[in-house]
Amino acid sequence: MSSRWIEYAAARFVLTTLSAGSSSFAFRLASFYVKLLDLAIPRLRQTADRNLRMALPHLSEEERARIADGSFHSIARILVAVARFPTLTKANIGDWIAYEGYEHYETAKARGKGVLFATAHLGNWELSAVAHSLMSEPMHVVVRAFDNPLIDKLVHKLRASTGNRVVEKRDYVRGILRALAANEAVGILIDQNTGLDEGVFIDFFGVKACVARGFARIAARSQAAVIAGFALWRQQEKQYVLKFCEPVYATGDVLEDTQRIHAKLEEVIRQHPEQWLWMHRRWKTRPSGEPPLY
Secondary structure (H helix, E strand, C coil), X not given: CCXXXXXXXXXXXXXXXXXXXXXXXXXXXXXXXXXXXXXXXHHHHHHHHHHHHHHCCCCCHHHHHHHHHHHHHHHHHHHHHHHCHHHCCCCCHHHCEEEECHHHHHHHHHCCCCEEEEECCEECHHHHHHHHHHHCCCCEEEEXXXXXXXXHHHHHHHHCCCCCEEEEHHHCHHHHHHHHHCCCEEEEECCCCCCCCCEEEEEECCEEEEEXXXXXXXXXXXXXXXXXXXXXXXXXXXXXXXXXXXXXXXXXXXXXXXXXXXXXXHHHHHHCHHHECCCCCCCCCCCCCCCCCC
């Protein structure tokens, strides 16, 4: 059996086992799976610690470890939610998530130029789009295809299960512009490292980060409203809240617009650091002449 089929079988096994039983049992099981991942790929925790040392240098070793643990727990919650996407309906989605700031979306839609959701690997980015399609209306989600086409097909089906339209990142500009021209919503993850050929450097947690120019350019060209939106976990309520921030609008200055959007992202991450994906090598691309950080 090829490695692709082994990976696919493992993914199907994880999702199947997390789709049955109570949510509390599923989360304990997901935490076990994520712990195995943590042990099997030590680079993930090492990257998280390196990122935290750079971004939040005032933290103690214990605080960094606590936030890294929280980031792994956040992944466990995401796995449980994704496994249960086929069971989500308009009737039960309120058990999982509630809106905060929906009026900002209504204001943006009233302009008639579409809405660009600037989101990130923060909280439950997979649930946010699925929930919005059930609680409001379907949207377009821009994704990077998985390297394994079998897993990509599986996840694509889950992401589109409630009516959302999945747009692959390699051919996304025309699709996004068409959607915005029709006054539809598009969600894009903006927090990943990008290469020098596609990016511009901004300040992110006091460290230069290379960010794709495309989001700001699309916002300027379409004149769509830009809303930072995140599905954040609230432990006390045992529920997510889909938080929409006030709309902002592109000035046409790519650097200024990109910095402004990421300043809002940084603000929310600082409020919920344990829910961001610190295991990603966010600061991998460096300005010319700078040594690598990882």
